[in-house]
Structures are given as C-alpha cells and as structure tokens.
Amino acid sequence: MQSTPHLARKVVAELVGTAFLLMAVVGSGIMATRLSPDDVGLQLLQNSVATGAALVALILALQPVSAAFNPVVTLVERALGLIRTLDAAVLIAAQVVGGTVGVMLANLMFDLDAVTLSTKERAGTGLWIAEVIATLGLVLIIFGSVRADRSRTVAFAVGGYITAAYWFTSSTSFANPAVTIARMFSDTFAGIAPANVAMFIAMQLLGGAIAVVLVRVLYPERQRALVAAGDDAPAGDGARP
Template identity: 75%
Template sequence: MTLLARKAVAELVGTAFLVAAVIGSGVMATRLSPDDVGLQLLQNSIATGAVLVALILALQPVSAAFNPVVTLIERVLGLLTTRAALVLVAAQLVGGVLGAVVANLMFELDAVSFATTERGGTGQWLGEVVATLGLVLVIFGSVRAGRVDSVAFAVGGYIAAGYWFTSSTSVANPAVTVARLFSDTFAGISPASVPMFVLMQLLGGVLALGLLLVLHPSDPRPTDAPAEEVSHG
C-alpha cells in the first residue's frame, strides 16, 4: 500500500471514529440526562476531547488531521501535494458520514436521519471563526514550536474547552459539520445551517494561517525532510 493510501485510510478511520464519538456521546448524554442540557454538553465535550487525544496519539505517525481545514493549510504550507490534499479531504468527508451512520445504528436509530436543529446567526458564525482560528493555531503553533508530541493533548483540551467558550460549541471542522447533518440527534446540524458553518470555518482557517506566519515564520522541520512525510493532527 502506498504512503498516500495509508494516509487516506488513517484519515477515513480517524474521522469516522471522531464523528461517531461526537454523535454517539450526544445520544448517550440525552438518554442519561434528559432534563439537563448543561450536563449533556459536559458529557459530550469530555467524550469528544478524550477521543481526539486517543485518535491523534494512535494515528499521528501516519496521518491525523481529521479536518479539511487543517489538510488545506498543510497544502498551503507545502506539507502536502495538491493531489494528496484532495484525496485526504475526500477520505475525511467519507469517514465523517460513515461515522454518523454507525453512531445512529449503534443507538438503534435510522441509519440516516437529516438533522432538524437550526444553528446560525452572527453569534454562532463568529463562534465558528474563533473556534477554527484557535484550533489551527494550537495545532500548527505546537508543531512549529517543535512540540509535535503535545499536539494530541493540546487539540483534545482545546476542543473540550471550545464546547463551552464558543457560541457554536466549536465544531471547527467541515467534515464533522457535513457528517452531523445526517443525524437528527443532540449533535445534529440542519442541512440549511451547514454552508455558513463551513464558510466560517474556512475563514477562520485563513485568518489563522496569516497569524501563524506572523508568530511562527520558520518551520523547524529539517530542510532535507520530504514535506509529504510530515504528518500531524
């Protein structure tokens, strides 16, 4: 199997598990704490942050972005070829949908049920810009500071916190956003809400890239290290 194929499998599997954890823990939370939305969010955020740490630690040696924004920025920074970036983004999107279907089936729901939860408005859109900007800075800032081993914990902690300090509960991921429209559960996002969420996530990524180049203008990678062999969360 080629390196790109291995990366694609890692991105598909990792994104599938991430989405399954987001949706599955949301369903479990509503069943265990049906009358306490705050507790539901706490349970959902802890599960999501924890699974991110585990998945990145396990898959980082191959590829552990699980997020099209991160992959596109890797392309801009020269860490991936255009072909590789497109393949990995496709794998993330497919993995996300697969994770949503599996989560639905685990809890004996319809395999696919389109979400009806509307998420929008300037506050939540701004929340997604902030959430994605912060996530990208955490990831690439850690890498450019030479702290690759800390990425898993930094990302897991940031996303768990982002559930609480952003108005949008910090989705910060186009693949996860698209996947969540296929589950009419606690974590669902209605199809009509998806385009603006994705647009705001891309905007947050662009802003983060600009700030990253100001704060960390140099790349600590050895100059003779092939860019396509560098992978991170």
C-alpha cells in the same frame, strides 16, 4: 505526489480516524440525552469530555501515519506548502466519507435509522463568529505545537482545546467541515440542519485563512525550514489532528 502505498495509508488513517471521531461526537451526544434528558448543561459536559478524550486517543494512535481528521487543517498544510494539491484533495475526500460513515454507525448503534437529516437550527451572527474563532484557535494550537517542536503534545493540546471550546464558543466549536457535513445526517443532540451547513463551513474556512497568516507571522523561520524539508517536515508526517 506521494508514493501510492504511503498516500493509501494516510487515506485509510484519515477515513478511520474521522469515522471514530464522529462516532464519539454523535454517539456521546445521543447517550448524554438518554442518560440526562432534563439537563442540557450536563449533556454538553458529557458530550465535550467524550469528544476531547476520543481526540487525544485517536491522534496518539494515528499521528505516525496521518491524524488531521479536518479539511481545514489539510488545506492549511497545503497553503503552507507541506503537502501537494492532489494529496490534499484525496485526504479531504477521505475525511468527509469517514465522518459520514461514522455518523451512520453512531445512529445504528443507538437503534436509530442510519441517516436522519437533522432539524436542529444553528444559525446567526454569534454562531458564525464562534466558528471563525474556534477554527482559528484550533489551527494555531496545532501548528503552534508542531512548530515549537512539541509534536508529541499535539494530541493533548487539541483534545483539551476542543473540550474547552465546546463551552466558550456559542456554536460548541464544530471547527471542521467534515464534522459539519457529517453531523447533518443525525437528528440528535449533535446535529445541524442542512440549511446551516454552508455558512458554518464558510466561517471555518475563513478562520483557517486567518490562521495561515498568523502562523506565517509568528513562525517565519520555522516556516522556511518546514518548506525546505518538504514531506519530511513534522506537520506533514501525521503530526496534525
């Protein structure tokens, strides 16, 4: 396991970063519905641009410490041997807690109750397929950028991809179990009904599992180098949104 101070910094970065990500997702969704109450397309545009921009900023700021903000990304790192099991578990817990706190703060900023369970139904084969695709694409973007020695471009690649995926996936690209869990606590534009959360997460995990296979196939030499490098490998040093 990593040294306690090093892991503690990563935990704080993941908690704070995921909290701000969810504030961006939920807060911009609330603002969009208030500014453009009769235009759902414009609401989605405002929500997607704000989310993508926030991701770029957060990853740029926190990447030197830890900037996954996503349990699937952390699990993929574990599957590729880049981090240890206990470290992954602690980081995932921080992401879930951070996301939930972020949603509560977003609700409070707009004078809503801190927690309001969402009633927005998001279910159906099309949405489930979309979550597999959205998560698969996100993981490929992240690890493709890192393994092509373009870690400095990860923030822009991920921000651009998520902004686009809001539009080309029917689910508006949750692609993140921590985000999915947190968004059920806001009955607003970005919410998801609690009954729909489990299937979304299952599809996200499936997308992540497929991505692991593709990453191994596409970057076999780079995989061996990263595993040999251990904790000093680029993806394990915070180059991961």
